[in-house]
Amino acid sequence: MALDNKVALITGGAGGIGLATVRVFLRQGAKVVVADVDTERAQAAADEVAHEGAPGAVTAVGVDVSDFDAFQAAVRTTVERFGRLDVLFNNAGIAGGKPLLEHDPEKDYHPMIRVDQDSVYYGILAAGRQFRDQGGGGVIVNTSSIYGEQAAELAFTYSAAKAAVISFTRSAAYELAHQGTRVVAITPGRVATPIINQFSPELRALFASELLRNTMTEPEEIANVVAFLASEESNVINGTVVSCDDGYTV
Numbered sequence: 001m002a003l004d005n006k007v008a009l010i011t012g013g014a015g016g017i018g019l020a021t022v023r024v025f026l027r028q029g030a031k032v033v034v035a036d037v038d039t040e041r042a043q044a045a046a047d048e049v050a051h052e053g054a055p056g057a058v059t060a061v062g063v064d065v066s067d068f069d070a071f072q073a074a075v076r077t078t079v080e081r082f083g084r085l086d087v088l089f090n091n092a093g094i095a096g097g098k099p100l101l102e103h104d105p106e107k108d109y110h111p112m113i114r115v116d117q118d119s120v121y122y123g124i125l126a127a128g129r130q131f132r133d134q135g136g137g138g139v140i141v142n143t144s145s146i147y148g149e150q151a152a153e154l155a156f157t158y159s160a161a162k163a164a165v166i167s168f169t170r171s172a173a174y175e176l177a178h179q180g181t182r183v184v185a186i187t188p189g190r191v192a193t194p195i196i197n198q199f200s201p202e203l204r205a206l207f208a209s210e211l212l213r214n215t216m217t218e219p220e221e222i223a224n225v226v227a228f229l230a231s232e233e234s235n236v237i238n239g240t241v242v243s244c245d246d247g248y249t250v
């Protein structure tokens with residue numbers, strides 16, 4: 001299997017895309033740490049999917065990814081539990097927004113930047129150092145968004161953070177290539193997860209109509225892309241953005 005014995009840390013692992021990726025990774029032979037700010041949900045998610053992998057192949061850790069020390073601790077926990085780290089999926093994120101001129105920077109800018117942007121930098125640092133210390137290699141998949149490439153209504157801060165994720169990806173791939181580490185970004189769009197399901201049925205129908213297949217993307221479809229990027233089958237893909245938006249941006 002493509003991810004046999006790879007050790008993966010998946011942030012936001014209790015959420016829509018994160019949990020779907022945990023499942024796909026387990027089915028492809030990986031050992032997985034489900035990392036989420038909500039420790040109980042992370043544990044429940046790990047328990048729920050445990051039967052899909054080898055015995056003992058999944059564990060949970062509570063981590064606020066916007067806290068660098070906590071992120072480093074999650075990497076340490078991964079190594080203590082499974083002996084190494086091969087893949088970091090920087091997936092945890094929050095969405096939402098307001099008209100720009102109504103912003104209070106302390107509520108509408110800094111908190112989201114910490115979760116959606118700073119966390120990706122922290123993950124690159126923590127995982128990149130671990131990869132270096134274990135002799136090189138490793139893959140980091142960062143979650144950007146269609147809004148990292150395009151402006152959108154009520155998405156000023158989210159767009160800024162997701163654009164930074166693309167920049168981090170390019171620069172980190174460039175800086176870490178010497179140690180054999182790959183860094184790739186994905187730009188999902190309109191995936192049927194709690195982040196999107198909070199909107200009205202009318203708005204969700206509009207979202208779906210913006211995609212070429214006219215239907216919302218399923219989390220597992222994104223997970224399959226992440227699994228490919230984490231595997232050696234995609235060794236030639238590095239420092240770039242892999243669009244998985246069902247044609248939203250064409």
Ligand code: NAI
Pocket residue numbers: 011012013014015016017018035036037038063064065066091092093094095115143144145146187188189190191192193194195196
């Ligand atoms: P979700 O809301 O289902 O999952 C997000 C997970 O991240 C949750 O389990 C949440 O508890 C966790 N999380 C939030 N803040 C955290 C923190 N500080 N520390 C650790 N964990 C934290 O959302 P979804 O859709 O699965 O989103 C995953 C990623 O995909 C996010 O980065 C999101 O911005 C991105 N994305 C989603 C799209 C969609 O259409 N659903 C489109 C483009 C990007």
